[in-house]
Amino acid sequence: MSLDLDPAAQRLLFRDARTANSFTDEPVTDEQVRAIYDLVKYGPTSMNQQPLRVVLVRSDEARERLVGHMAEGNRAKTASAPLVAILAADYEFHRELPSQFPHFPQAKDVFFAERSVREKSAWLNAALQVGYFIVGVRAAGLAAGPMTGFEAEGINKEFFRDGEHGVLVVLNIGKPGENAWLPRLPRLGYDEVFTTV
Numbered sequence: 001m002s003l004d005l006d007p008a009a010q011r012l013l014f015r016d017a018r019t020a021n022s023f024t025d026e027p028v029t030d031e032q033v034r035a036i037y038d039l040v041k042y043g044p045t046s047m048n049q050q051p052l053r054v055v056l057v058r059s060d061e062a063r064e065r066l067v068g069h070m071a072e073g074n075r076a077k078t079a080s081a082p083l084v085a086i087l088a089a090d091y092e093f094h095r096e097l098p099s100q101f102p103h104f105p106q107a108k109d110v111f112f113a114e115r116s117v118r119e120k121s122a123w124l125n126a127a128l129q130v131g132y133f134i135v136g137v138r139a140a141g142l143a144a145g146p147m148t149g150f151e152a153e154g155i156n157k158e159f160f161r162d163g164e165h166g167v168l169v170v171l172n173i174g175k176p177g178e179n180a181w182l183p184r185l186p187r188l189g190y191d192e193v194f195t196t197v
Contacts, residue, residue, distance in 0.1 A: 020143035023174035071149030
């Protein structure tokens with residue numbers, strides 16, 4: 001393999017990592033989450049947009065509100081994970097764009113004056129950031145359980161009442177518990193994915 005990344009890191013981040021379905025009760029600290037974000041915030045996005053917003057669900061009351069909007073098969077996992085994060089796109093990300101893309105501060109108004117354009121761009125770039133965040137969770141020695149089985153409108157009303165955000169993923173985070181892993185599912189091979197023109 002012609003990869004610079006150490007094989008142990010390859011296994012931690014990709015080859016051995018899978019979606020966790022159960023967790024121990026060991027807490028996930030704010031310091032761990034800060035360290036994860038401090039790493040993954042450098043992942044590339046279009047025009048350095050940073051639309052990802054994260055709500056850490058720590059209180060029992062907030063957890064109960066969230067679980068009610070999860071698909072039936074995701075409720076128990078969400079109720080019992082040490083930490084649950086709601087990963088959302090900020091449709092008003094362009095407000096920060098002048099400081100994040102300083103060599104062309106006018107981009108805020110030139111490209112993102114219309115809400116529909118902002119929403120599309122926010123979804124794409126926040127989705128990239130979600131991927132980075134999951135890899136960052138793994139880099140911290142934790143397991144991630146990303147889920148899209150939920151009632152988005154309900155979560156948005158519960159946690160993003162301003163109408164400026166849209167939930168993308170609910171992510172369970174923690175140390176993997178007993179029987180955390182389902183068998184590894186197949187992946188497409190190189191020749192099934194790549195075409196050279």
